[in-house]
Amino acid sequence: MSDASTGAANPHLAQYAAKGLKGRILSGVQPTGNLHLGNYLGAIRNFARLQGDYECLYCVVDLHAITQPQDPKQLAAQTREIAAAFLAAGVDGQKQIIFAQSTVPEHAQLAWIFNCVARVGWMNRMTQFKEKAGKDRENASLGLYAYPALMAADILIYKATHVPVGEDQKQHLELTRDIAIKFNNDFAAPDFFPVTEPLIFGAATRVMSLRDGTKKMSKSDASDYSRINLTDDADAIAQKIRRAKTDPLPMPETPDDAEKRPDADNLLGIYAALADREKDDIVGEFAGRQFSEFKAELTELAVAKLGPIGAEMQRLMKDPGHVDAVLRDGAQRARALAGPILDDVYKTVGFLKP
Numbered sequence: 001m002s003d004a005s006t007g008a009a010n011p012h013l014a015q016y017a018a019k020g021l022k023g024r025i026l027s028g029v030q031p032t033g034n035l036h037l038g039n040y041l042g043a044i045r046n047f048a049r050l051q052g053d054y055e056c057l058y059c060v061v062d063l064h065a066i067t068q069p070q071d072p073k074q075l076a077a078q079t080r081e082i083a084a085a086f087l088a089a090g091v092d093g094q095k096q097i098i099f100a101q102s103t104v105p106e107h108a109q110l111a112w113i114f115n116c117v118a119r120v121g122w123m124n125r126m127t128q129f130k131e132k133a134g135k136d137r138e139n140a141s142l143g144l145y146a147y148p149a150l151m152a153a154d155i156l157i158y159k160a161t162h163v164p165v166g167e168d169q170k171q172h173l174e175l176t177r178d179i180a181i182k183f184n185n186d187f188a189a190p191d192f193f194p195v196t197e198p199l200i201f202g203a204a205t206r207v208m209s210l211r212d213g214t215k216k217m218s219k220s221d222a223s224d225y226s227r228i229n230l231t232d233d234a235d236a237i238a239q240k241i242r243r244a245k246t247d248p249l250p251m252p253e254t255p256d257d258a259e260k261r262p263d264a265d266n267l268l269g270i271y272a273a274l275a276d277r278e279k280d281d282i283v284g285e286f287a288g289r290q291f292s293e294f295k296a297e298l299t300e301l302a303v304a305k306l307g308p309i310g311a312e313m314q315r316l317m318k319d320p321g322h323v324d325a326v327l328r329d330g331a332q333r334a335r336a337l338a339g340p341i342l343d344d345v346y347k348t349v350g351f352l353k354p
């Protein structure tokens with residue numbers, strides 16, 4: 001998908017613009033530590049880029065985080081850290097809505113209803129559950145299994161029309177669409193929930209581990225060398241790129257050649273995304289050159305682009321009062337949107353008014 005933020009010409013918005021409406025975005029990030037380059041290039045950077053065209057809600061999904069064990073003290077600090085990352089990446093906390101999921105109880109209320117709409121067969125197909133539960137599935141929390149229904153509620157409690165995410169969330173968004181369609185059918189409420197569109201764009205929708213180009217870069221990888229954290233300083237970034245896995249050949253000559261070499265392909269995609277250029281262009285520029293030269297240039301680029309964001313995150317994290325105020329204000333505004341939609345859902349389902 002090409003860049004989705006193209007103002008009036010944005011094809012994703014045509015049907016809403018025709019009705020005089022703005023599209024509404026919701027997206028979320030889990031406060032589970034080690035916010036990394038994949039989270040930034042796949043999602044958070046796009047959050048800032050989309051804010052001109054859409055009304056945006058960006059949520060730190062703490063309810064999702066506890067589907068796996070969390071240290072309560074760290075959870076609070078990490079929730080602030082993600083909010084700081086949204087702000088540092090350029091999201092305007094006054095114009096847009098930044099909030100913590102647990103402070104808007106309507107998410108959990110709608111999630112229960114969606115637990116009753118979604119089918120067990122649908123949940124059984126979710127690859128993220130299979131990956132996270134691993135071999136010991138019997139011992140996974142019920143919350144981890146129901147996770148995608150809560151994610152659908154995060155989106156649909158605001159009737160969001162678009163959701164910017166990395167490639168790995170595609171299946172969850174397909175489930176969100178299935179839940180919306182089934183709810184609308186089951187309750188004879190055509191068009192009650194929108195059939196939300198994913199926005200997956202940029203040159204790095206799936207950033208891979210620096211230690212293994214066939215594995216996704218992830219917050220939970222035991223090796224810190226597998227990822228660049230948004231709070232890494234210039235030295236750490238340089239060291240991680242220097243140690244990033246490559247093969248003994250010179251840089252790929254063509255895009256086809258790059259595709260067959262996952263470690264090289266990943267670094268080329270990261271370079272392209274950071275430089276805001278097409279990957280094929282970058283392949284052409286470095287074709288046949290030594291990895292060491294490429295890595296030196298990639299380091300320079302990464303430090304130039306990520307350094308200011310990391311520094312701003314550090315500054316904001318020293319000012320938790322400010323971050324908390326942004327989150328509090330965001331929660332109030334989010335509740336003002338979610339409350340009336342939940343009232344309509346309750347009425348549609350047949351719940352009595354208190």
Ligand code: TYM
Binds near residue numbers: 030165169
């Ligand atoms: P989470 O917290 O794992 O990741 C946050 C965002 O970062 C993207 N991402 C990546 N993009 C490219 N390369 C990678 N290696 C990479 N790793 C992560 C994710 O796709 C995501 O966009 N289930 C979601 C959180 C969530 C949510 C929502 C998202 C909860 N409710 C509602 C959108 C809408 C998750 O676990 O993201």
